[in-house]
Each structure stands twice: as C-alpha cells, then as structure tokens.
Amino acid sequence: MTRRFLPVGFLFLSSAALAGGFQNGPQSARLVGLGGAATAYARDASAIFYNPGILGHLDSLTHLSFGGLGTARNTSFLGADSRRQTVQDFTIQPGGYFYASHPVSDRFKVGLSINTPFGYDTKWPGQWEGSSIVRSASLNTVYVQPTAAFKVSENFSVGAGFIYAYGKMKRERGLGQYDDLGATARYEASGSGLGYNVGIYGRTGDDLSFGISYRGPVALKMNNGKAEYTNIPALDASRYPASSGFMTRLKMPSALAVGLADQMTKQLLVTFDFALTGWSSNDSINFKTDSGPQVRVGRRYEDAMSFRVGGEYTVSKDLLLRAGVSYDETPIRDEFISPELPDGNRLGGSLGTSLRLNRVMLNLGYGLDVTGKRTARVNRTQYQAPNIAGTYRTLVHTLSAGVSYSFGSKN
Amino acid sequence: MQRFSLRSSGVISRQILRFATLPLALGAVLTSCTPDQSEPTPNAGTLDVAQYLAVGDGYTAGISDGGLTATSQQYAYPTLIAQQLLRINPEGRFTQGLLPAGTGTGYLTLRGIDDRGLPQTSRVTRGRAVRGSFIANPAACGGADTTFLYAQAASSPLSQNLGVPGIGLTQIEVVGLGNTANQGRSGSFNPYFERLLPANDNRTYLQAVTDASASATFFTFFMGLGDALPYVLSGGECGTFPNATTLNTNAKKVLDRLTTNGRQGVIALLPTLQNLPVLRLGGKDGIRGTLTQGNSPDSIYVRSAPANVVRAIDAGDFILPAGLARLGAAEQVTLPNGTTVTARYGLSKRNPLVRRDVLDYFEFSRVNSPLIALNTELDRLAKTVYKLPTVNLDDELFTQINRRISVNGVEYSSEPVRGNFYSLDLYSLTPRGNALLANTFIKVINARYQANIPFVDPNTLPTTARPQ
Incomplete structure (x- = not known):
C-alpha cells in the first residue's frame, strides 16, 4: 500500500530555531505556514534538519520534499x-530546500537535507547618508x-546528522573621506565549514509527542577573500591597494530546541x-x-530565544x-544596531496550505x-566603532512553495 | 534591550490567535512592503530665525586654505546654518557679501605631503578679486607688504555675515577701519571690512554690528581668536598680544549691542590655541616628539624670546609648521670667526630654530592667558548677564577632533589633509570642518530653544574649498 503522507497522528518536537539575526525563514513551505514550530512536527521531511530524531519515527516510505523560498526584508531608516x-x-x-528520507529497515532510516x-x-541606495558604514x-x-x-x-x-556548510559573503561601503563619490571598498569571500546535528523524538501517548534537538555551530572558513x-586618490593609493587578499571566519550559530505536538x-x-x-559566538567580523x-x-551578538506555535487543520x-x-x-544589542542588519525582536504570523x-x-x-522599532545611538568619539544614529523599522516577508512526494511500500 | 512584553502564557495564546490574522491583513496591502517612518517637521522652537546675524572673524567669514574665496564663503559655518534654517522657513534669506564667483583673495594649494606628514603648499594668486589700486606697506612686520583692496560687496543692507578675517576684539572701536583713507596705516585698516562697507565709510566694527543687528532676530558670536592668530602665526614676532581687560570689555560691548531688546543668540567659547594643528603639530603632543634625534629632548635648539638666547627646546615651546618643515636640513652656517660649517637646522646649537619658527612658552603664555580670561568672562556674561546659551567649542568639537571622531562612518581628525577638518593653513577649517562647527551651534540651539533643526551632513560637502 502506498502512503503519501507521514501518519497524521504523530505529534512531535522539531528543533526549528529561526531566531532573528541573519537566519532565513523556516526551510520548508509547510513549516512557513506553521510559523516554524517544527521540532515535533513529524509530517514533513524537513524534520531531517529540524530534528534528526524524528527521522527514526518516519514510516516505511521514501519521502521527497523540495521547493523554493523567498525572503524580503525591508527596512526604513530615519x-x-x-x-x-x-x-x-x-x-x-x-532560498530553497531539498529533503529525502529512506528506510533502510524498520528501525533504521537515512536522510539527506539540503x-x-x-x-x-x-x-541601501548608493549615496545614502550611511554609505560609508555600509x-x-x-x-x-x-x-x-x-x-x-x-x-x-x-x-x-x-538521530544524528553531519553538516557540510558553504557560504558566500559580500560587503561594500563608500569611502566618504574622499570627494570622489565612486571611492569604494568591496569585500568578497566564500568558504565552508563542518558541523553536526542531533535530536531525540518520543511519544508519551497517542496524542502527545515531544522532541529535543541540538545543532552545533558552524564556522565558515573563508581564506580566499578579495x-x-x-x-x-593618488595621494592614498598606497594606503588602499587596488586589490588585496583577506581571510575571515564567519560563525553560524548553534540551536537548541525543544518542541511539543498535540x-x-x-x-x-x-x-x-x-x-x-x-548567537553569542558572533563576536565580531574580522578581515585579516x-x-x-x-x-x-x-557585533557582540547575544543568544536569542524564540517561541513558536503552529496549527494544522486537516480539512480532507x-x-x-x-x-x-x-x-x-x-541577538543584536542596542549599541550594535547597524544598517548592515537592522534586526529587532520580531512578532510573526503565517498562513499555509x-x-x-x-x-x-x-x-x-x-x-x-x-520587527520592533530599533534606535541606534552613536557616540562619535568612539571612532573605532563607526555607526549612524537613527531609527529602523523592518518588515520581513517570507514566501515559500514546494512539493512533497512519497513512494514505496509499507512493510 | 527592546522587547515585546510577554505576560502570561494564557495572554500569549490569545495574542497568538489575534496575530494569526495579521499576515492576512498586511499581506493584502503588500504594496507597501516597507514600514514608513514620518520625517519630523523641522522647527526652530522658541527661537525666531527670521533674520540671522553672524559676528566673528576669519572663521566666521569662511577663511579656508589660507584665503577667502567665493567658494569658501559658501561653506562658512554661518552659511551652512542658514541653509539648514531654509528647511524651516524656505522664504528665509541670508545675504552675505560674497566675492565675485570664481575669485578670491588667493589660497594655498597642495603639492604633496612630506615625510613628517606636513602638507607642502604653494600660494595661488591667480583669480584674485583685487580692485584697481593697492598700496605697499613698507612698515609691515617681516618685511614690506602689499595691502590689497578686494572687490566690494553690496553694502546695503549690510552683510548678514559680519565675519571679518583678521579682526580682533581690540579693534572694534577703531574709527575708519574700513575706510580706504587709512589703508596705509598699519593696524588701522582691514580690507575685508572695507569691502563690506560703502566707500569712505568711517563706521567702526561695533557700529556696523549695531546697524546690522537692528533687523536681526538672532545672532551667533564667535570672536577672540582673531586677536591671537597674527601673533601666534608669526612666532610672536609680529602683531601684539592682546590685553585681557580690553578683550573682556570689548566683548561685552559687542554683546550688549547684539542682545538689545532681548535678542536671542548663541555665544561661542573659544577653542584652546594649542588644539590648532599650527601649534599642536610642533608641540609636545604632536609630531615633534618623533623629530628629536635620539632620546634626549635637548637635541632641538631654539632662539627664544625675550632674552634672544639659544637654548634647548622646552616642553612648553611650539615649533611652527615652517620650522618643522625645515628642521634637520643640512645647512651652511657661518660662525663668528668666519669659518663655514654644515649644521642641521634646529639640531645644532650653531643653527638653532629662528624666533619666527617658534612660539616659545613665554610668548604662548602671553597670548594664551588673555584668551582663557576671555573665555571665563564670556561664560560669565552668558550665564549671569545675558542668560544666553554658550557653545563650548573646545569640549564639543576641537578636542574631540584631536582624538578623532567618526561621523556616519567617515573619520575626522586634526591630521593635516587626511583629517578633513583643518584646511592647508593648519588653523582654518575645510567645508566639512565648517559643517561640524555649524552642527555644534545647531546642537546648542536645539537643546536651548526646544528647536528641531536638522544637522548638516559633513560627508556630503567637498573636502576642500579650493578649486580641484
């Protein structure tokens, strides 16, 4: 018998950590609709990423799920x-996602998450007032x-997973100390890092399930920066060489999540x-x-909490x-609110089908x-930490569409 | 930390249900993807900004790169303040005695930066706005000088920028200071004042201030440095150091006129002299420390006032930029016995820094003490007599610049050329420096008069007023 869905009766915990910062939206169209409450949600193959423990409890079918994701983060600055x-x-x-799970035996399952x-x-507009910041x-x-x-x-x-991560970053700022509006500093680098992901999943009754997961931090080592x-101007040509290499490390945060499904x-x-x-591993950006x-x-990010609730109603x-x-x-403290990523505490609502x-x-x-209004205050004598004073307001739209498909036979 | 308030979990779940409808409502109006923030309407609070009068010396006139040009006048801090006021009152006018477009009184241009970080400059005299006649002044200090008469400005009404390069508080009652009849009398004639007045006008500066203030609704007052700079720049060899009593008395005279009928304004407290790079670079906190050959500070020698003796440099002495540029150069020196030897300038007792290249601690004290006394008096007058706000330029700007500041990601410092604050003459300001100076005044106006005047963005102004 062919089953196309994971059993509806499962409640689970999924470790969806989506808290602020530079985290993208939930990595599945189904999870976007659920507000990202994924740590105990066993109906979607995205569980491989959000709680590897759930994978062990998936049924005996092979599941595929993939789709695209678009995030528009729009900020105004006063x-x-x-x-x-x-x-x-x-x-x-x-953004996008691809998940596949396959049963090796009744007790042992493997999966792949991308x-x-x-x-x-x-x-920001090219010549905006903060263009020398970013x-x-x-x-x-x-x-x-x-x-x-x-x-x-x-x-x-x-369940447990091994993470290979690849990242690419770009930064550009104006050099406003010169009259030439075209005076610009550009940085570009890419690199990879390794990590892991572990999780447990359990049921305490017919209707209630729970999950706990931990995804370790990943440091992207970027040695090819340019x-x-x-x-x-000619006067300063030696201070700012036309091209130079640099090295940097970008730290992707760890996530500890607990979830319940009822x-x-x-x-x-x-x-x-x-x-x-x-996030607190994100102390600063250093380009050597x-x-x-x-x-x-x-940056001096702080660890950040998130709370999520989702409901799924089966019409048919x-x-x-x-x-x-x-x-x-x-994760961003008041004194580090900058135009590079003017994030704030976020209240979100979502719908899906x-x-x-x-x-x-x-x-x-x-x-x-x-996003809550953020106010950046600046002490100009702290020239080592340049910033621009003002208030930010942000809306984040996330739209995702995807398909899922299940095949195989139930043993 | 900003946080949304989260009360009990029961409240949360109710909020949750309420907010679940939020994406529907907002998603429907996705056309406005970005949250809009309304710009506050600028206002002047309790200050009447209809007619602004700026009183001061070269800083107020807009001297930059060693001269006054039509361009540098456009970036004088009073002009920049007046431009910000246009956002409150677009009909407002700030009429100042501009030189003809593209002309000036000469300026310095940059040839390069020497190994010590000092700008190497040349004086450009092309395009001077010189009127037909000029006279030589054989009695000028440091050799015969030429006094030019510059293109005259419309004198009716008087310029709202009464900044006059070279004027000091000690000169405010000199009759005929702006009358060409006095052009041969050293210290009794100022060509920059002359060009603002009608021909053959005998009014004193104080009278001009009185006349111009009749129609003014508020003022800024920034005087005192003009009394000190000629003396400082000549190493104490030219000009006279000001008398403290005269400074204090005359400041009160000007302020009495400016504050008639309860007229409001802002009084500037002066930056300290040793903060200006022209002194600071050659002082103990500047680059001088790196110039002594070896560890001993005795290795620089100066010829000092008043005894005219050669002695080792003192921690309180200041080597002027001309001396710094020449310091250490191998030069032929003829000794009293007629023999010629090679001695490095300033690094040998046989070839000490000449008096013109050094403002020694004695000279500095003579010129600095009256200014400190003037600052104290200005502060007292503002607080107890006029009940007007003061702007402490030293604390609020010049000392900060010495320590370096960052304005929206662009650094400003007292470093020559690259610091973008001081112009090539190492004491007057660049257009961006003037913007920061204007903002220092605006900050005080906003605070004292409950005003909301936007600040000038210095980063959008040119780094220099000279033609590029």
Missing part, C-alpha cells in the same frame, strides 16, 4: 541627524546534511517550539587583509490549512514578521 527617511532597495533573498538556513541581503552586504549559505536515525522503541528514536578599493482533535494538530540560538587596512566590525486528505505565530528575540494533486502534494506558505 536619520537622527538629517531627519530624513531612507528606504532600503527592495531585494529578495532566494537547505539555506542563513543569509541576508541588505542594499552600502550593501549579503550572505548566502547552503547546508548539506546526511542524516541517520534509529528507532529505539515504538515510542522513542534518536578586498578591492576603487577610485582612490493532536487536539481528529483534525487539528498544534505544535509548540522553544529554541535558544547560540594581506595589505591595506584591517577590517574589524564589532487532499487539503490541509495551517496558521502559525512566532516571537523571535533579536497543502493541496494534493494526484500523487504529489503542493505546499504553500507565507509569513510576515513585524
């Missing part, structure tokens, strides 16, 4: 000195995670998540350049509706996060 508003250029941060959990794409900055990451899980008993399973300085009625599944994201000025930007076996809410604490078309499930999800 300058404290200029009393002028600047609106960021509209950008869409592209997704884009971290990233941001900030673009004109544009972006980060794109891909996580590849082969995973294995073991069902210890009917009610309990454990710093370019253009339109530098089948409240025959149709309604509710999931809860609490996650703690280990071969020649020219060294770059050091203090061909139609599911979802809604979720989330609260994400920002799944429609069955033949053997394929079509999944859609949309989420909107409203």
